[in-house]
Amino acid sequence: MKETPFPDEVPEEADRPSIDPPEGSEAIRPEPGNLFESSPISLPVLNELKGENILNAGQFTFEQVTELCKLAAALEKLEIWPYHPLDGKIAVTAFFEASTRTRTSFESAILRLDGKVISIADGSTTGQAKGESLADIGEMFNAYADCVIMRHTKTTAPEEILQNLRIPLINAGNGSGEHPTQALADWFALLKWNPELASPRKPGAGKMNLGILGTPGSMRAVKSFLLMALLFQDHIGKVTVISEMADPFGEEVIQSLTDANIDYEVSNDVREHLPGLDVIYMNSIAFLGDSYKNMDSRFKLNAESPIKESAVILHPLARLDELDTSLDKTPHNLYFSQAHGAVFIRQALLMAVLDRLKALPNLIDLEINTTS
Ligand code: CP
DSSP states (O other): OOOOSSTTSOOOBOOOGGGSOOTTOOOOOOOTHHHHSSSOEEHHHHHTTTTOOBOOGGGOOHHHHHHHHHHHHHHHHBOOGGGOTTTTOEEEEEESSOOSHHHHHHHHHHHHTTOEEEEEOOGGGSGGGGTOOHHHHHHHHHHHOSEEEEEESOTTHHHHHTTTOOSOEEEEEETTSOOHHHHHHHHHHHHHHOGGGGSOOOTTOOOEEEEEESOTTTOHHHHHHHHHHGGGGGGEEEEEEEOSSSSOSOHHHHHHHHHTTOOEEEESOHHHHGGGOSEEEEOOEEEETTEEEEOSTTOOBOTTSOOOTTOEEEOOSOOOTTBOGGGTTSTTBOHHHHHHHHHHHHHHHHHHHTTOGGGOSOTTTTTEESOO
């Protein structure tokens, strides 16, 4: 690793006006300092992720998610790049399915920490076009990089590449399966919005009602968001799923909700439920079979919708017309902060998985707890 230029100095505060909402907009960009300044970040908890494959939202503990979010908040607030945390590390971003945010935010995360990227933006440029198996592609990647970030149309793609892959795999979306790092980005946005979610609920504190406009059984981002929500069950009053499907959950999600004793309801009446929701998670694009489908498209929101004044909207994006642009400048808009924050939560995850937390400068001033 390169010598850090100022190993004993407190990192400077970052100046990031480009991710502030534009002038005249009331969209939310929560202050990241509120999340990490009140309690130390636990390195031992983050070190549990060293060398791990990141395959699904359910693999994380509450502590791992909250400590990742606190580290991500520090990365958002402070200038860490002068410490070159990923210097010498190479990641392959292997995308066999289209992406705007996930690939570029992962690549931005790596490049801004001085790591290097081998970028496959289109699977048709790999041997897959000639019929090569993912297992064989995985064997090759072992020699070329230190981790693989893969998106694929097939739900079984992670297990196929893992037949031979011996470096960490981060699942960036597998068909209608899961999208665990999107769930981290979702909960990072929510924890910055309400830092109390990062601690057990205080006696007498209110609970939030989550509304899902979408179909978790067919939409990987919605499914991973809900599975990660189970870690925050103590803070959740009720989950309402508004879907065109009579049974929108899929077996795994419904079992998990039942096991976690979370109160849930399914409805197809958006106007009835909207005024009672504190957090609204929307999506309309599902990857079914071998193509995209627009589902739940009759559940549309705009600035005139009867949304609670304090409620926030999350959307993994891309959007179609279910999320009207008239909401972009309102205080309900947490979705742009959610997308922008994905860079920092992915940086935190990569530093943990690639064992580069030790590159963090000035542990004391970052209030990082190395002992518990
Ligand atoms: N949220 C998300 O997965 O976006 P992309 O499809 O653009 O990567």
